[in-house]
Amino acid sequence: MSEKQPLGDEIQRNIQIKIQKLLELQKEAEYYQQVLESTTLLLSEILKAKKILEEMIQGERRTIESMINLGVGIYSPGTINFGEKVLVDVGSSIGVWMPLPDALERLKKQEQQLKDAANKTKANLTEIMNMISKLQLEIEKMRAYANKKQG
Numbered sequence: 001m002s003e004k005q006p007l008g009d010e011i012q013r014n015i016q017i018k019i020q021k022l023l024e025l026q027k028e029a030e031y032y033q034q035v036l037e038s039t040t041l042l043l044s045e046i047l048k049a050k051k052i053l054e055e056m057i058q059g060e061r062r063t064i065e066s067m068i069n070l071g072v073g074i075y076s077p078g079t080i081n082f083g084e085k086v087l088v089d090v091g092s093s094i095g096v097w098m099p100l101p102d103a104l105e106r107l108k109k110q111e112q113q114l115k116d117a118a119n120k121t122k123a124n125l126t127e128i129m130n131m132i133s134k135l136q137l138e139i140e141k142m143r144a145y146a147n148k149k150q151g
Helices: 004-057 100-150
Strands: 063-071 074-081 085-091 094-099
Touching (some): 085 100, 094 100
Antiparallel strands (some): 063 074
């Protein structure tokens, strides 16, 4: 009897370690899922902006009726008149006037970068989910073994 108890304790400790690792992996998976959702949302915004820029370049649109963001979730209806250049945020709240084709090219690069990031995130998420499945299987096998030894 006394020999079985230490083996059972060791199995329980190993199960607890694997459960802890499982919980950590689940948190990591949640993080990657949030990153993927944010990336997808940003990619959607880029695709919309790209479409408008393409229409502007082709001369299909010279104005757009829109809601203009006044800040902190307050909007006002307005008409935006397009010229040959647009103000592009280049980071740190700095805007640079760019010709429409240059702005479109910048959006295309951003789109590709986001797609690459999304693919890497998906690959990481898949790898983590595979690790989670493997750990769950190991935990179940260890529990079954422990129950068999105790029974």
